[in-house]
Amino acid sequence: MTDDRWLSQDQQRAWVRFISVVERLPGVLDTQLQKQSGLTHFEYFTLAMLSEEPGRSLRMTDLAAVTNATLPRLSHVVSRLEKRGFVQRQPSSEDRRATIATLTETGWEKVVETAPGHVGTVRDNVIDLLDDDDVADLDRIMAKVLVKLDPEGVARVRR
Numbered sequence: 001m002t003d004d005r006w007l008s009q010d011q012q013r014a015w016v017r018f019i020s021v022v023e024r025l026p027g028v029l030d031t032q033l034q035k036q037s038g039l040t041h042f043e044y045f046t047l048a049m050l051s052e053e054p055g056r057s058l059r060m061t062d063l064a065a066v067t068n069a070t071l072p073r074l075s076h077v078v079s080r081l082e083k084r085g086f087v088q089r090q091p092s093s094e095d096r097r098a099t100i101a102t103l104t105e106t107g108w109e110k111v112v113e114t115a116p117g118h119v120g121t122v123r124d125n126v127i128d129l130l131d132d133d134d135v136a137d138l139d140r141i142m143a144k145v146l147v148k149l150d151p152e153g154v155a156r157v158r159r
Contacts, residue, residue: 025125032121037114042067044114046077047086047103051111056103059092063101065154086110 007015029041037044049066050056058066064074078101081087086107092098103111130138146155 028125029118029121033114033118036117037110039110039114042069043077043081044111044118046074046081047107047111048115050087050101050103051108056108057100060089060099060101068155081107 026041033039033041033044039047046063046067046069049063050058060074060078061071063078064071067074069077078087078089082089084106085104088102088104089099090102092100127135
C-alpha cells in the first residue's frame with residue numbers, strides 16, 4: 001500500500017497552468033530584453049537589484065541571495081556585466097574576504113533605458129491581465145510559496 005497523495009483534477013489543472021507559466025514567462029522576458037537591450041533577463045535583474053540598493057552596491061553573497069542565484073552563476077554573469085562596463089567589483093573595505101559589486105554610471109543608464117520596455121512586457125503578459133483583487137491574490141499566493149521555498153527569507157523580496 002502506498003501513501004501517495006494524488007492531486008485532484010482542479011489541483012492538477014492549476015499545477016499544470018502554473019508550470020506552463022513558469023516555463024514560458026522567462027522566454028518572453030528574455031526575448032524582449034535581448035531584442036531591446038542585449039541583456040538576458042538575469043543580467044537585467046542583477047542590474048536592477050543593484051540599482052535599488054543604497055550606493056547601488058551589494059556584497060556578492062547578498063546579491064546572489066536577492067537574485068536567487070548561486071555565487072558561481074552570479075560571478076560568471078557579473079564578469080560579463082563588468083566587461084560591458086555596467087558593474088564594477090572591488091574588495092570590501094570592511095571585510096577583505098568579501099567582494100562588493102557596484103552598478104556603474106553606465107550600468108545605471110542601461111537600467112533606466114531598459115526598464116520601461118521590461119515593465120511594458122511584464123504588464124502586457126501578466127499584470128494588465130489581472131484586476132486589483134487578482135494582483136493581491138497573486139501576491140498572497142506567491143508569499144505563501146516563498147515561505148516554504150525560502151524559509152529564512154534569503155531572497156529578501158521587498159514590499
